[in-house]
Amino acid sequence: AAGVIQSPRHLIKEKRETATLKCYPIPRHDTVYWYQQGPGQDPQFLISFYEKMQSDKGSIPDRFSAQQFSDYHSELNMSSLELGDSALYFCASSNLAGGNTGELFFGEGSRLTVL
Amino acid sequence: AQSVAQPEDQVNVAEGNPLTVKCTYSVSGNPYLFWYVQYPNRGLQFLLKYITGDNLVKGSYGFEAEFNKSQTSFHLKKPSALVSDSALYFCAVRDWGNTPLVFGKGTRLSVIA
Numbered sequence: 360a361a362g363v364i365q366s367p368r369h370l371i372k373e374k375r376e377t378a379t380l381k382c383y384p385i386p387r388h389d390t391v392y393w394y395q396q397g398p399g400q401d402p403q404f405l406i407s408f409y410e411k412m413q414s415d416k417g418s419i420p421d422r423f424s425a426q427q428f429s430d431y432h433s434e435l436n437m438s439s440l441e442l443g444d445s446a447l448y449f450c451a452s453s454n455l456a457g458g459n460t461g462e463l464f465f466g467e468g469s470r471l472t473v474l
Numbered sequence: 475a476q477s478v479a480q481p482e483d484q485v486n487v488a489e490g491n492p493l494t495v496k497c498t499y500s501v502s503g504n505p506y507l508f509w510y511v512q513y514p515n516r517g518l519q520f521l522l523k524y525i526t527g528d529n530l531v532k533g534s535y536g537f538e539a540e541f542n543k544s545q546t547s548f549h550l551k552k553p554s555a556l557v558s559d560s561a562l563y564f565c566a567v568r569d570w571g572n573t574p575l576v577f578g579k580g581t582r583l584s585v586i587a
Contacts, residue, residue: 363517392574392575400579401564401577401578401579401580402518402564402577404574404575404576407574415573415574417574447515449517449518451518451575461506461508461523461525461568462508462520462523463520463575464520465510465517465518465519465520466517467516467517468515468516468517470515
């Protein structure tokens with residue numbers, strides 16, 4: 360079965376650079392979530408989208424922005440990168456309209472390293 | 475706001491012995507509870523969930539969890555641990571609908587041969 364696809368899997372950037380992460384949800388899933396997991400930490404919710412509209416906002420820095428496109432894929436844009444942004448970024452999707460059974464399906468993550 | 479607590483950072487179990495990973499929750503309404511497992515440098519894999527119904531929930535890889543409303547707990551269990559079960563386990567909670575999952579701090583399970 361198709362899963363959540365994230366790209367790139369690994370990314371190395373310098374401080375103050377920008378980075379863009381992409382997420383392709385499971386087909387027919389209408390909700391996308393972004394999480395940040397620092398080293399040895401639990402995943403922290405950043406932001407989510409339902410039907411291309413922002414639905415919830417968590418601890419996302421002002422330097423970050425995200426959107427969901429007409430084909431339901433989502434992009435997380437990060438600017439003025441800081442060392443502390445080094446983390447594993449997860450995208451997850453779920454299907455609310457199709458009878459949400461509750462669980463989120465996670466991608467394998469994008470590992471961002473800021474030097 | 476909902477939250478979950480995993481009181482143990484680390485759980486060590488001998489292979490073949492039963493294992494328990496503890497989780498307690500706090501929600502204002504009915505809880506929707508989940509367990510996920512994470513292997514090194516991998517994504518989060520769904521194990522099982524409690525939405526409604528039977529308090530004992532069975533999930534993937536022989537895991538099960540018991541929902542206890544009076545103790546606000548949702549402990550993960552397995553009758554016989556395998557070395558391959560060694561991983562990081564997260565308990566999570568959410569409200570109904572498309573609200574985000576809130577995760578606990580995680581418990582590292584180490585199964586020793």
